[in-house]
Amino acid sequence: MRLFLDTDLPELKQWMDDRGLETKQKPSTVGLIEPGVAAGFLYITDSNLALLDLFITNPKVPFDERDRAIYKIGESLEDLAREMGFECLIWFTKNGNMVMRGINKGFKAEIFTVLRKDITDGPK
Numbered sequence: 001m002r003l004f005l006d007t008d009l010p011e012l013k014q015w016m017d018d019r020g021l022e023t024k025q026k027p028s029t030v031g032l033i034e035p036g037v038a039a040g041f042l043y044i045t046d047s048n049l050a051l052l053d054l055f056i057t058n059p060k061v062p063f064d065e066r067d068r069a070i071y072k073i074g075e076s077l078e079d080l081a082r083e084m085g086f087e088c089l090i091w092f093t094k095n096g097n098m099v100m101r102g103i104n105k106g107f108k109a110e111i112f113t114v115l116r117k118d119i120t121d122g123p124k
Contacts (some may be wrong), residue, residue, distance in 0.1 A: 001032055001033070001034045001069070001073060002032070002035070002042070002069055003031070003033075004027065004031030004032060004033045004039055004117065005015075005033075006052060007113070008033050008035070008039070009027075011033075011035070011036075011058075012027065012033075012039055015039075015056050015057065015058050015059065016056060018058070018059050018060070019056070019059055021053075021056075022117075024052060024118070025053050026036050026046070027039075027041045028041040028042060028043045028054070030042040030043070030077075031054075031081070032042060032072065032073045032076055032077060033073075034069040034072070034073065034124070036056055036058060037057060037065055037066060037069040037122060038056065038057040038058065038060050038061075038066055038069035038070050038073055039054070039055070039056055039073065040052065040054065040055040040056075040070065040073040040074060041053055041054045041055075041075055041077075042077045042081055042094065044078060044084070048085075048086060048087040048088060049086060049087065049088040049089065049090055050081045050084070050086040050088075050089055050090075051089070051092065052074070052077060052078075052089055052090070052092070053091070053092045053093075054093040055070060055073070055074070055093065055098060057069065057070060058069075067101075068100060070098075071101065072099065074102075074105060075105070078105075091107055092114065
């Protein structure tokens with residue numbers, strides 16, 4: 001596992017394409033990757049909370065290997081957030097497996113409605 005680099009973007013895009021996911025989202029500059037297997041990102045805020053998002057795995061890799069990599073990436077990003085002085089982590093996911101991973105790592109599942117608007121085309 002290592003820091004995610006801009007040169008890893010094509011691999012990330014391929015995994016998203018392989019999963020039929022939208023590829024507009026630009027990953028945070030703070031991320032970790034297990035090359036060929038999985039990646040995850042820490043989004044930094046100007047408050048005491050940070051966000052975990054855009055966890056993704058290579059669907060061509062066996063589940064057990066992806067599972068181990070995601071846990072390792074998640075734990076390492078949590079450690080990094082703690083070292084940076086953050087006191088709270090928020091994790092967005094639609095994936096049931098990821099919800100269970102989070103609960104197993106001490107996250108509390110809370111139900112919210114997430115509103116999203118692409119604003120690249122100007123005001124509407």
